[in-house]
Amino acid sequence: MRIQITTDAAEFRSRVEPFLLRDPLRHTVLTTSIANHATGIDSVVGVSRFLSVHAEDAAVVGAAMRLADHDLYLGELPRDSVSAVAAALAEVAPDSAGVEGVLEVATSFAQRWCELLGRGFHQSYTVRLHRLGELRVPYVTGTARRAAESDVALCRAWTEAMRAELGMPPPGLDEAAIRRRVAAGRWWLWECDGEPVSLAAHQVPVHNWSRIGPVYTPPDARGHGYASAVTASVAKSLRADGLDVCLFADTSNSTANRIYRTIGFHPTHEFVHYAFD
Numbered sequence: 001m002r003i004q005i006t007t008d009a010a011e012f013r014s015r016v017e018p019f020l021l022r023d024p025l026r027h028t029v030l031t032t033s034i035a036n037h038a039t040g041i042d043s044v045v046g047v048s049r050f051l052s053v054h055a056e057d058a059a060v061v062g063a064a065m066r067l068a069d070h071d072l073y074l075g076e077l078p079r080d081s082v083s084a085v086a087a088a089l090a091e092v093a094p095d096s097a098g099v100e101g102v103l104e105v106a107t108s109f110a111q112r113w114c115e116l117l118g119r120g121f122h123q124s125y126t127v128r129l130h131r132l133g134e135l136r137v138p139y140v141t142g143t144a145r146r147a148a149e150s151d152v153a154l155c156r157a158w159t160e161a162m163r164a165e166l167g168m169p170p171p172g173l174d175e176a177a178i179r180r181r182v183a184a185g186r187w188w189l190w191e192c193d194g195e196p197v198s199l200a201a202h203q204v205p206v207h208n209w210s211r212i213g214p215v216y217t218p219p220d221a222r223g224h225g226y227a228s229a230v231t232a233s234v235a236k237s238l239r240a241d242g243l244d245v246c247l248f249a250d251t252s253n254s255t256a257n258r259i260y261r262t263i264g265f266h267p268t269h270e271f272v273h274y275a276f277d
Contacts, residue, residue: 001061001081002054003088009037012050012065019052019060020075024207025131025246026269030075031206033067041180041204042067042173049093053081064101066093071273074101074109086112098124100273110274120277124167125250127273128257130265132235132245138263140229142192147182151196155187158199162216166250190230198226200234210238212247215256228259235263 006012013034020027034050036042046068053062063075064085072093077085086109089096094117099109103126110121147155156175163172173181181187181201190198198217202210212234217227235245247265249256 001056001078001084002058003051003081003084004054005049005051005088005092007047007049009034009048009050012052013038016052016060016063020063021207023076024209025129025244027063027075028129028203028206028209028211028246029073030063030065031209032203032211033065033073035204035206037067039204041184042177049089051085051089053077053085064089066096071098071100072096072109074099074105077101077105079105079108082108083112085109087116089113090116096276098273098275100271102269103272106272106274110276114276117276121274122277124273124275125252127248127271128251128267129269129271130247130249130260130267132239133264133266135232135235135239135264136262137232137236138225138228140190140225142190142197142226142229144188144190144230144233146185147187147189147199149179149182151187151189152179152182154196155182155199158216158218159214161218162214188230188234190226190233192224192226197221197224198230200227200230202234202238205238205241205243208242208244210243210245212238212245215247225259227256228263231260232263
């Protein structure tokens with residue numbers, strides 16, 4: 001088994017894409033992050049690391065990444081490779097503040113990482129990946145519209161408020177990255193009486209999949225079904241383009257999990273995030 005690390009997102013994509021696309025739903029974060037990185041839609045400051053695991057015949061059997069100053073993210077990895085992957089990433093990115101992946105892999109990785117670097121770790125959150133089955137569009141007062149340039153500051157403020165509520169680690173999207181996504185038509189607002197009351201965005205489609213997120217309603221506008229409505233509206237638009245749809249929900253947010261199930265989403269995978277002490 002061999003581990004290879006590159007800082008070139010395009011090179012990494014050409015190497016691992018066939019492996020990732022065997023299960024594009026499971027690897028939605030990796031595929032969209034690579035696409036955003038390679039096309040320059042994200043404002044990346046610093047060096048990113050992209051890791052692939054290769055079998056004896058050179059076939060790719062695992063993948064992971066560390067985007068610039070973000071936390072480590074683990075794709076599918078052979079169980080017997082996790083220790084070596086942790087060692088390889090600890091050597092090139094020892095300042096990483098955390099790791100996310102499916103429970104068994106992320107836990108083994110965090111244990112080995114902390115053994116190597118003499119640190120501890122704790123669980124900060126878990127999220128559940130859902131895929132859309134039969135879409136059920138609720139009736140809610142208001143209408144959806146694509147966000148415009150004049151909405152960028154509001155979108156930035158709401159996404160920062162959402163990250164603070166969820167306890168998500170920095171950095172989030174900066175204003176320039178949101179502006180590029182808005183210009184690409186990927187961010188939507190639900191309006192009621194002419195005022196924005198909820199937000200939903202979607203990621204770049206990869207291999208016929210698009211992931212909705214972030215979704216946010218400010219506290220004073222909650223309880224009216226706006227998040228359900230804007231999420232369903234974005235899902236309907238994506239479905240009309242022939243795309244399959246998925247999204248993440250924090251497992252501790254019973255309201256979000258309930259509304260996503262109500263409009264037709266079904267849970268598939270659970271991911272855990274560990275912060276290194």
